[in-house]
Ligand SMILES: NC(=O)C1=CN([C@@H]2O[C@H](COP(=O)(O)OP(=O)(O)OC[C@H]3O[C@@H](n4cnc5c(N)ncnc54)[C@H](OP(=O)(O)O)[C@@H]3O)[C@@H](O)[C@H]2O)[C@@H](O)CC1
């Protein structure tokens with residue numbers, strides 16, 4: 001798992017290293033890693049034009065020291081100092097010694113219109129609020145220029161902890177971050193400004209993370225393989241209460257996703273029974289109530305179900321069970337009206353809202369998506385899966401995950417129903433609810449990427465690509481699924 005650490009957590013881990021000295025050692029490590037990434041991106045340094053945007057803090061110091069390394073290798077380095085009287089003294093000396101040019105921020109010709117690479121050292125984890133006007137103007141000018149845009153530690157203007165952007169921020173193509181990945185680089189608006197994130201290890205001794213991003217290997221480890229003694233019941237039986245006679249699609253997609261993720265047994269209960277039966281002969285289907293479906297180990301409730309009294313009775317019945325329940329779509333609208341139904345449960349509940357559904361519980365998501373998800377998770381005593389460009393999962397204790405897979409092509413009707421089926425299927429295996437949500441989001445995102453590789457996707461494509469996505473995740477992690485052996489293409 002990739003641990004995501006806030007600015008305060010990074011500073012706490014830096015403290016003993018800074019105290020142990022020698023002075024400037026951490027910055028040297030950071031800047032050396034940064035210069036190495038830049039060199040790889042450029043191919044070679046000699047004759048390349050590099051502009052450094054340098055704020056008055058240590059982030060500017062990193063840029064200056066890295067610039068000195070690059071100048072020493074023959075790059076033509078220009079540093080634009082935002083606050084010339086306060087630039088990092090040792091960094092400035094190093095750059096001047098290596099032959100770098102130094103300008104103040106009002107200089108007419110700062111080279112941004114012809115730079116091969118721009119290093120953004122305006123502000124790092126010490127930043128607060130929107131970029132100040134002079135810094136914002138330089139970030140905008142850099143974005144218009146031809147150079148590769150590299151952010152030092154954090155794209156200036158992005159809140160390292162939340163990903164919030166107030167106004168302008170540096171539009172990095174690559175962000176070289178030090179010690180640990182910050183949440184703001186992979187979540188919310190910040191994700192779109194950080195883009196490719198490279199981590200430079202500077203030797204921090206970090207405590208266990210509160211916020212994580214799963215890799216393929218983490219997901220492969222958590223996806224249970226069927227074992228030789230398993231039967232259809234022992235693999236986890238999922239119940240789906242979704243869809244309606246008018247709108248059977250959501251039920252068909254949700255049931256299909258549950259079947260494709262963990263093909264033990266899926267039981268469907270609801271008024272879309274005919275549609276589900278026709279699409280999935282593998283499912284056991286009733287047009288009765290959830291209680292008529294037979295025994296299950298987890299429920300998915302809500303997609304396409306409607307919000308009338310009958311739907312509310314179904315939700316109430318499912319939430320009254322002592323089983324894990326995933327609440328989605330129409331059931332979220334109903335649960336927002338009666339949050340006590342969720343709060344009073346002792347078995348795990350997973351809520352999977354998008355932003356508008358989230359707001360029905362009382363507060364807008366706002367610019368701090370992790371904070372918002374954690375807040376509602378704690379309030380309801382449930383796992384919150386907040387959908388988005390980077391889906392966030394939070395459990396009531398504050399443990400959170402930021403999903404790292406997916407594609408904007410997933411923003412199409414029915415993909416949420418598929419996600420619910422995937423996560424429901426994992427819940428039925430007995431997996432921890434937050435992990436099931438995070439693993440499900442990862443699998444769903446990878447499936448979307450695979451489907452999108454063939455062109456515009458519809459939700460049904462996800463069902464067709466789901467087994468292959470799971471196999472690829474397992475293979476990427478070095479696992480070969482039982483039964484496929486090495487002969488799988
Ligand atoms: N600790 C270490 O040894 C190591 C730290 N490392 C590096 O240090 C970085 C943290 O350095 P830091 O603490 O000096 O803060 P930093 O990010 O440079 O920001 C402060 C400056 O920004 C300014 N500023 C603030 N808000 C602003 C805004 N909205 N718009 C514009 N400007 C704004 C603020 O101005 P002021 O308020 O003082 O006028 C001040 O000048 C960290 O990200 C990493 O890169 C690595 O080298 C590893 C070793």
Ligand SMILES: [K+]
Pocket residue numbers: 059120121122123124151152153154155156
């Ligand atoms: K920066």
